[in-house]
Amino acid sequence: MRTLQPNRLVTTLPMPAPVHAPPDERQAADPHHVHEEPLRLASSDPEAGDPFRRKLATYVELTPGDIRELDGLAASGRRYPAQTPLLHQADIPECAILVLDGFACRYKFLTNGRRQITAYLLPGDLFELDLEFRLPLDCAVGTLTACRLALIPRSEYEDLIRRRPRIARALQMVRLTEAATLREWITNLGSRSGPERLAHFLCEMLLRLRATGLASENQYSFPITQADLADTLGMSCVHVNRVLQKLRRDGLIELSGRRLTILRPDGLRTLAEYDASYLKPAATPLRPSASDRPAA
Amino acid sequence: MRTLQPNRLVTTLPMPAPVHAPPDERQAADPHHVHEEPLRLASSDPEAGDPFRRKLATYVELTPGDIRELDGLAASGRRYPAQTPLLHQADIPECAILVLDGFACRYKFLTNGRRQITAYLLPGDLFELDLEFRLPLDCAVGTLTACRLALIPRSEYEDLIRRRPRIARALQMVRLTEAATLREWITNLGSRSGPERLAHFLCEMLLRLRATGLASENQYSFPITQADLADTLGMSCVHVNRVLQKLRRDGLIELSGRRLTILRPDGLRTLAEYDASYLKPAATPLRPSASDRPAA
DNA sequence: CGTGTCATTGAGAATGTTCAATAGGTGTGG
DNA sequence: CCACACCTATTGAACATTCTCAATGACACG
Numbered sequence: 007m008r009t010l011q012p013n014r015l016v017t018t019l020p021m022p023a024p025v026h027a028p029p030d031e032r033q034a035a036d037p038h039h040v041h042e043e044p045l046r047l048a049s050s051d052p053e054a055g056d057p058f059r060r061k062l063a064t065y066v067e068l069t070p071g072d073i074r075e076l077d078g079l080a081a082s083g084r085r086y087p088a089q090t091p092l093l094h095q096a097d098i099p100e101c102a103i104l105v106l107d108g109f110a111c112r113y114k115f116l117t118n119g120r121r122q123i124t125a126y127l128l129p130g131d132l133f134e135l136d137l138e139f140r141l142p143l144d145c146a147v148g149t150l151t152a153c154r155l156a157l158i159p160r161s162e163y164e165d166l167i168r169r170r171p172r173i174a175r176a177l178q179m180v181r182l183t184e185a186a187t188l189r190e191w192i193t194n195l196g197s198r199s200g201p202e203r204l205a206h207f208l209c210e211m212l213l214r215l216r217a218t219g220l221a222s223e224n225q226y227s228f229p230i231t232q233a234d235l236a237d238t239l240g241m242s243c244v245h246v247n248r249v250l251q252k253l254r255r256d257g258l259i260e261l262s263g264r265r266l267t268i269l270r271p272d273g274l275r276t277l278a279e280y281d282a283s284y285l286k287p288a289a290t291p292l293r294p295s296a297s298d299r300p301a302a
Numbered sequence: 303m304r305t306l307q308p309n310r311l312v313t314t315l316p317m318p319a320p321v322h323a324p325p326d327e328r329q330a331a332d333p334h335h336v337h338e339e340p341l342r343l344a345s346s347d348p349e350a351g352d353p354f355r356r357k358l359a360t361y362v363e364l365t366p367g368d369i370r371e372l373d374g375l376a377a378s379g380r381r382y383p384a385q386t387p388l389l390h391q392a393d394i395p396e397c398a399i400l401v402l403d404g405f406a407c408r409y410k411f412l413t414n415g416r417r418q419i420t421a422y423l424l425p426g427d428l429f430e431l432d433l434e435f436r437l438p439l440d441c442a443v444g445t446l447t448a449c450r451l452a453l454i455p456r457s458e459y460e461d462l463i464r465r466r467p468r469i470a471r472a473l474q475m476v477r478l479t480e481a482a483t484l485r486e487w488i489t490n491l492g493s494r495s496g497p498e499r500l501a502h503f504l505c506e507m508l509l510r511l512r513a514t515g516l517a518s519e520n521q522y523s524f525p526i527t528q529a530d531l532a533d534t535l536g537m538s539c540v541h542v543n544r545v546l547q548k549l550r551r552d553g554l555i556e557l558s559g560r561r562l563t564i565l566r567p568d569g570l571r572t573l574a575e576y577d578a579s580y581l582k583p584a585a586t587p588l589r590p591s592a593s594d595r596p597a598a
Numbered sequence: 599c600g601t602g603t604c605a606t607t608g609a610g611a612a613t614g615t616t617c618a619a620t621a622g623g624t625g626t627g628g
Numbered sequence: 629c630c631a632c633a634c635c636t637a638t639t640g641a642a643c644a645t646t647c648t649c650a651a652t653g654a655c656a657c658g
Contacts, residue, residue, distance in 0.1 A: 189420040196535070
């Protein structure tokens with residue numbers, strides 16, 4: 007039996023009401039947590055303007071009109087404290103969620119109290135998948151750290167997709183990358199030992215954060231709790247702690263003050279057998295053309 | 303360290319040349335294995351006509367024209383022996399693969415010799431995902447048992463999608479279901495003990511096979527090797543064996559002669575905490591209408 | 599300075615792996 | 629029909645990994 011000691015979140019996350027629409031109260035409700043974290047992330051890199059635009063631009067060549075629309079989305083961000091549930095399992099979401107700042111995630115609870123995180127939503131990531139089909143969610147969505155999020159109503163989102171073929175195409179490729187990432191996680195959880203697993207996760211985070219300018223060469227802000235890491239990697243948080251120490255002892259990483267430095271990048275990659283190709287599909291970008299309509 | 307004893311497949315699978323186009327030689331190359339297995343599966347259920355059509359019909363209402371097209375695809379099946387690699391990791395596939403009979407899978411190898419299966423392709427399942435974007439595959443594809451497969455050239459497949467909006471829509475929902483299944487597997491690998499994990503897998507197989515008429519109420523043909531199960535569930539095959547025995551000892555299942563019987567379905571479901579909602583999205587089927595074009 | 603959260607440590611127990619051997623079943627060739 | 633080869637399933641025993649429980653530090657906040 008694998009009845010892990012219930013982590014902090016087990017009691018925190020499921021209790022508050024889920025957020026279906028932008029809850030203005032939240033901003034006032036829990037102000038102490040909210041003000042530092044996101045700013046720290048954003049200010050850590052001068053280029054971090056709009057991570058979503060940056061990310062899509064790696065897949066397709068965006069037109070000025072596309073960019074204007076994307077910037078419009080990013081303008082409407084709201085702040086949420088850490089560990090806030092946003093959508094519950096089986097909800098039928100009425101809006102897409104764009105992460106502007108901070109870390110969010112998809113997760114599931116089991117009745118034994120265990121939680122499994124199935125995906126990280128980093129700045130520039132969009133939660134939207136089943137929107138068009140109005141399917142009940144197969145997992146919950148919530149913040150890990152304090153976040154700035156843009157909630158995009160369904161109609162507005164669908165409209166965007168219709169008007170902006172390039173963006174729609176980029177989002178399809180994002181979906182493919184996400185599916186590939188899920189398979190990579192399955193491999194990680196099923197076939198790698200504790201240290202390898204953690205190393206793999208840290209490598210993935212580095213590359214994903216770098217793609218939006220939120221990580222420098224070998225360093226990034228890492229505000230993830232060991233308990234969250236445990237729920238990510240399928241281990242107890244005691245074991246996460248020990249594995250972290252092993253990586254430190256081996257001189258692979260340094261982790262202090264919510265900041266991770268990878269000291270020996272290829273050492274870590276080798277340990278993890280990390281092959282990043284699943285993250286960067288050899289995109290065949292569409293070139294801007296006359297058929298592109300101007301912004302509405 | 304998790305350097306499992308290399309299963310049989312480690313040496314078998316990577317060696318033969320990958321199959322990019324229908325290899326007629328295969329049919330003659332290994333005839334002994336090929337002739338029984340698929341027939342046994344097919345004949346086990348009178349309604350098993352075209353599992354692909356059956357599956358899509360659970361998502362949308364198909365028109366007679368749609369059905370004719372789908373039946374056309376299924377007609378062109380070819381046989382492949384068990385444990386045949388079809389596509390290698392990093393390949394850019396030139397055809398979709400429709401499973402008509404037998405079990406295939408997606409998998410990855412690690413350099414330590416371990417293999418992780420990331421998805422099962424059962425009769426009625428289609429491998430196609432990255433086709434449109436011509437991305438290198440993030441994992442390999444191969445048969446587990448002897449299979450009958452239809453290889454659909456890229457152009458023909460894209461044509462089908464264009465001409466058949468209902469089919470295209472159904473396939474999008476299939477993709478959503480597949481993504482949900484990946485997340486479920488992550489949860490399974492990360493958060494469940496051996497017996498729970500296996501139980502969950504067996505429950506999923508039951509429902510998926512039932513959806514295409516290949517399982518009766520609580521029984522199905524189960525031609526999977528314990529070594530394959532090990533690569534699926536992230537455990538050693540010795541442990542798979544012991545966990546299987548435990549489920550048998552607890553009177554939950556009976557497994558003999560490649561046939562699995564679930565003796566206490568709710569016992570198994572409870573153990574696995576199995577919630578099948580990820581497999582059956584509350585579809586909103588399109589009704590056939592005048593806008594539907596007749597078959598070409 | 600008390601409270602709460604997160605990180606760290608120790609020690610015993612459970613789960614899962616490895617290695618190695620044995621058993622069962624099936625098809626092949628004589 | 630039997631002996632053999634091969635593949636799969638099963639078993640035992642030693643070992644490794646990981647978990648649980650419980651206690652202790654470290655640090656931030658009011």
